[in-house]
Amino acid sequence: MAQSDVPVSAAAAGSLAEEFAVPSHVEEVKKVMSEFAEQHEAAGRRVVLITSGGTKVPLESRTVRFLDNFSSGRRGASSAEYFLDSGYAVIFLHRHRSLYPYTRLYTGINLLDSLKFEPGDEDTSRVLLNKKELPNIVTVLKRYQAVKAAGLLLPVEFNTLSEYLHLLKAAAQALSSIGSKAMFYLAAAVSDFYIPASEMPEHKIQSSNGPLQISMKMVPKMLRPLVKDWAPKAFVISFKLETDPSILLERARRALDTYNHQVVVANILDTRRGYVVVVTKNSQQELSLTDEEVQKEIEIEDKIVRNLLAAHTHFMSQ
Amino acid sequence: MAQSDVPVSAAAAGSLAEEFAVPSHVEEVKKVMSEFAEQHEAAGRRVVLITSGGTKVPLESRTVRFLDNFSSGRRGASSAEYFLDSGYAVIFLHRHRSLYPYTRLYTGINLLDSLKFEPGDEDTSRVLLNKKELPNIVTVLKRYQAVKAAGLLLPVEFNTLSEYLHLLKAAAQALSSIGSKAMFYLAAAVSDFYIPASEMPEHKIQSSNGPLQISMKMVPKMLRPLVKDWAPKAFVISFKLETDPSILLERARRALDTYNHQVVVANILDTRRGYVVVVTKNSQQELSLTDEEVQKEIEIEDKIVRNLLAAHTHFMSQ
Numbered sequence: 001m002a003q004s005d006v007p008v009s010a011a012a013a014g015s016l017a018e019e020f021a022v023p024s025h026v027e028e029v030k031k032v033m034s035e036f037a038e039q040h041e042a043a044g045r046r047v048v049l050i051t052s053g054g055t056k057v058p059l060e061s062r063t064v065r066f067l068d069n070f071s072s073g074r075r076g077a078s079s080a081e082y083f084l085d086s087g088y089a090v091i092f093l094h095r096h097r098s099l100y101p102y103t104r105l106y107t108g109i110n111l112l113d114s115l116k117f118e119p120g121d122e123d124t125s126r127v128l129l130n131k132k133e134l135p136n137i138v139t140v141l142k143r144y145q146a147v148k149a150a151g152l153l154l155p156v157e158f159n160t161l162s163e164y165l166h167l168l169k170a171a172a173q174a175l176s177s178i179g180s181k182a183m184f185y186l187a188a189a190v191s192d193f194y195i196p197a198s199e200m201p202e203h204k205i206q207s208s209n210g211p212l213q214i215s216m217k218m219v220p221k222m223l224r225p226l227v228k229d230w231a232p233k234a235f236v237i238s239f240k241l242e243t244d245p246s247i248l249l250e251r252a253r254r255a256l257d258t259y260n261h262q263v264v265v266a267n268i269l270d271t272r273r274g275y276v277v278v279v280t281k282n283s284q285q286e287l288s289l290t291d292e293e294v295q296k297e298i299e300i301e302d303k304i305v306r307n308l309l310a311a312h313t314h315f316m317s318q
Numbered sequence: 319m320a321q322s323d324v325p326v327s328a329a330a331a332g333s334l335a336e337e338f339a340v341p342s343h344v345e346e347v348k349k350v351m352s353e354f355a356e357q358h359e360a361a362g363r364r365v366v367l368i369t370s371g372g373t374k375v376p377l378e379s380r381t382v383r384f385l386d387n388f389s390s391g392r393r394g395a396s397s398a399e400y401f402l403d404s405g406y407a408v409i410f411l412h413r414h415r416s417l418y419p420y421t422r423l424y425t426g427i428n429l430l431d432s433l434k435f436e437p438g439d440e441d442t443s444r445v446l447l448n449k450k451e452l453p454n455i456v457t458v459l460k461r462y463q464a465v466k467a468a469g470l471l472l473p474v475e476f477n478t479l480s481e482y483l484h485l486l487k488a489a490a491q492a493l494s495s496i497g498s499k500a501m502f503y504l505a506a507a508v509s510d511f512y513i514p515a516s517e518m519p520e521h522k523i524q525s526s527n528g529p530l531q532i533s534m535k536m537v538p539k540m541l542r543p544l545v546k547d548w549a550p551k552a553f554v555i556s557f558k559l560e561t562d563p564s565i566l567l568e569r570a571r572r573a574l575d576t577y578n579h580q581v582v583v584a585n586i587l588d589t590r591r592g593y594v595v596v597v598t599k600n601s602q603q604e605l606s607l608t609d610e611e612v613q614k615e616i617e618i619e620d621k622i623v624r625n626l627l628a629a630h631t632h633f634m635s636q
């Protein structure tokens with residue numbers, strides 16, 4: 001289905017609402033994204049839409065069970081910080097409770113373990129943070145507050161596959177007005193499969209009925225209508241994650257041929273934190289971290305973003 | 319399978335390790351749980367093992383996709399607090415990153431939004447918490463620190479179904495030495511289905527191969543060997559969550575007949591935060607919250623734990 005032309009485009013562009021329930025707030029969010037993009041474009045900034053985290057696919061309509069994709073949202077959240085450092089305004093379309101820019105650095109830490117109560121009366125008693133428990137907290141807090149005060153980061157949440165698909169479409173339409181100044185950095189781990197609402201059992205599947213057979217349909221590829229119809233002038237990056245290195249580059253090239261976008265960032269599950277290949281129609285460039293860089297806690301996303309920043313500049317000048 | 323005797327018991331008790339990979343740290347954790355139980359029993363305390371959160375079931379051996387169960391871990395985390403208030407020592411066997419006692423109250427809050435930097439030099443600069451952003455933080459922090467200082471809460475994490483099954487078995491064996499002073503409060507949402515390692519594809523399932531067919535086996539019920547072999551003197555509570563109210567009580571009674579444990583807490587997905595039925599072999603008791611109690615932010619788990627505390631006292635005296 002990924003290779004055939006008509007059904008994919010039709011399903012994604014036309015009948016998305018037939019197969020996937022429309023979230024009630026999608027028009028409102030679209031308006032907010034539109035205003036965000038126009039305001040920052042007027043101020044001379046580029047705007048990147050980052051998708052991040054995995055999607056949930058319900059197996060029952062009153063959902064107890066669901067299919068999920070591996071993704072903490074680490075890559076999306078850290079990339080957002082580097083894009084902000086590079087002067088971009090960022091729309092962060094992320095899975096509810098996936099990692100978030102800046103706070104991601106303290107995710108494993110139990111907040112209550114790093115607080116200290118300093119007694120006093122109602123007004124003078126205070127709760128202090130033990131700075132040693134939270135590395136670089138002062139620097140990170142200042143940067144977070146500066147980004148927030150400047151209104152450079154617009155967070156939008158999704159949970160299910162349906163919400164993701166509709167919000168991505170809305171974002172693409174919202175950003176089309178700023179043309180080539182828009183970048184799409186599609187790092188979310190989106191399910192390839194789903195169960196159509198019409199084939200879904202209403203109630204929790206009973207285990208006493210015996211072993212479970214699940215039959216799932218393929219999710220329409222959004223990349224084609226995004227590139228072709230919704231935001232045709234934008235600079236678009238997709239990600240390809242595989243576990244088998246031998247098929248990675250071929251899959252990346254095939255995606256570029258199929259969807260006609262600008263860049264695929266290809267990576268392997270086991271090495272994704274230290275190695276990627278940035279693939280375009282006529283180039284491929286390996287990015288990796290040296291041992292020294294790993295020790296200095298330099299992140300691969302720093303290099304990815306720097307590479308794409310240059311490519312985006314070149315793209316805009318064409 | 320839930321109704322037939324031999325294969326379930328055999329699979330769960332005997333060949334668990336054949337079907338589900340043994341986590342490397344299970345013996346070490348078992349020893350820690352044993353010592354925890356014996357130490358608190360010697361100090362005159364009862365010990366409750368709470369399971370909390372959903373399990374992950376991998377679909378691929380180098381896992382990108384998995385089947386998950388709906389569960390934030392809210393019920394387990396809040397119940398732990400009420401058991402601690404009631405004098406129990408608590409082993410909290412929970413899904414990695416599910417809600418945690420006390421910190422659960424601040425889960426939706428972005429930490430960095432509630433911090434304020436107070437400048438100074440290296441030693442005098444401080445990071446303060448805005449108390450207004452975190453309701454009751456001072457009370458909660460004091461209670462958390464008291465529980466921690468007294469060593470009353472032992473957290474143990476799981477992620478996959480395999481880890482859960484092996485750690486539950488280890489916990490049951492570790493607690494068997496304190497007999498009827500042990501309670502099992504099995505609130506985790508455990509998958510009923512899994513894919514055996516032998517039938518699992520190694521690599522990420524390719525979407526270009528077309529629609530996905532998944533065939534899953536039933537997970538062995540651990541409740542039977544737990545009650546029969548591992549901790550036969552303990553007071554055991556299981557949970558039954560359904561979406562269809564018409565079958566709920568019948569399922570609860572059937573579970574009691576099948577596994578021969580003491581209590582089923584039965585609940586419906588949509589109303590689970592305000593209504594449960596505590597079912598035993600010869601009683602059933604509805605617990606619910608009045609509008610006034612909801613306004614006062616009283617939680618249903620407060621009532622569940624109080625009910626079970628009395629039942630446990632009665633059970634121990636028999």
